[in-house]
Amino acid sequence: MSQPHDEDPEPQADTARYSLVLRSIGGLGNKIAVIQTTRVVHELKIGLMGAKDLVESLGVVCSGLTLEEAQALAAQYSEAGASCEIQRE
Numbered sequence: 001m002s003q004p005h006d007e008d009p010e011p012q013a014d015t016a017r018y019s020l021v022l023r024s025i026g027g028l029g030n031k032i033a034v035i036q037t038t039r040v041v042h043e044l045k046i047g048l049m050g051a052k053d054l055v056e057s058l059g060v061v062c063s064g065l066t067l068e069e070a071q072a073l074a075a076q077y078s079e080a081g082a083s084c085e086i087q088r089e
Helices: 028-041 050-058 067-079
Strands: 017-026 060-065 083-088
Touching: 017 067, 028 050, 028 060, 028 067, 060 067, 067 083
Parallel strands: none
Antiparallel strands: 017 060, 017 083
């Protein structure tokens, strides 16, 4: 007869989704870098004016991200001089 095993259940993958919210962009030099980063993040699917409007709105720049994706994008924005926050959706 087999004894039941007291094994921990397999950890479940984090299915939560996150948004990246832009809080500040700094000075003019940073603003240009943040706009360029936004275009790259969106795979150049938005134009220069669309990226500028998105950055100037200081709101959600990306949504539906995994935590790892959100952290990676936050690092890119931080390198461009922006301050951003990761929020759980």
